[in-house]
Amino acid sequence: MMREPSSSSGLFGLLAEFDRPERLVDGVRHAREAGFRQVDAYSPFPIEGLAEELGFRDQRVPWLTLIGGMFGAALGYGMQVYTNESFQIDIGGRPLIANPAFMLITFELMVLFAVLFSIGGMLALNHLPRLNHPLFGVEAFHLTSKDKFFLVILSNDRKFDREKTRSFLEGLDPVRVNAVGYSEEPV
Structure with a gap:
């Protein structure tokens, strides 16, 4: 079982794991409709419509x-x-x-x-090369290169509240929700 990061290490965000790409796209859509703007998604392959749902229009x-x-x-x-x-x-x-x-x-x-x-x-x-990222501390995150899909809501979002955001993510029916800290310790 994953433990919550301590307040001294700081919170990077909350990470929801999904088992299908359609559920990730739906999760991003619901998060954007709920008012979250600091949202990111990770997938082992490109998903049609995901960039549009994330609001990615960088040229x-x-x-x-x-x-x-x-x-x-x-x-x-x-x-x-x-x-x-x-x-x-x-x-x-x-x-x-x-x-x-x-x-x-x-x-x-x-x-x-x-x-x-x-x-x-x-x-x-893309701030690369980045040798370490807070998401690398999540045990299951390595599955994003195989068959899992992840949605993270960053803690610097103006609407982010730890408990309300966790409840929102759990309402999307993910496989699991993890808290991601900034420290290099596993969270």
């Missing part, structure tokens, strides 16, 4: 990818223009700025920087 990674691509293309093109202007070599009367010849490096650097910005931005926005 920062696509914008970072666009910015990275534009930066890479400008860098690739500018680097070639600078090199040809600074170190002029007359080869058969050809122009110094030859756009068709510059497109290969321009394209390659556009792709490189778009990928680097998108991966770097995704890692930074």
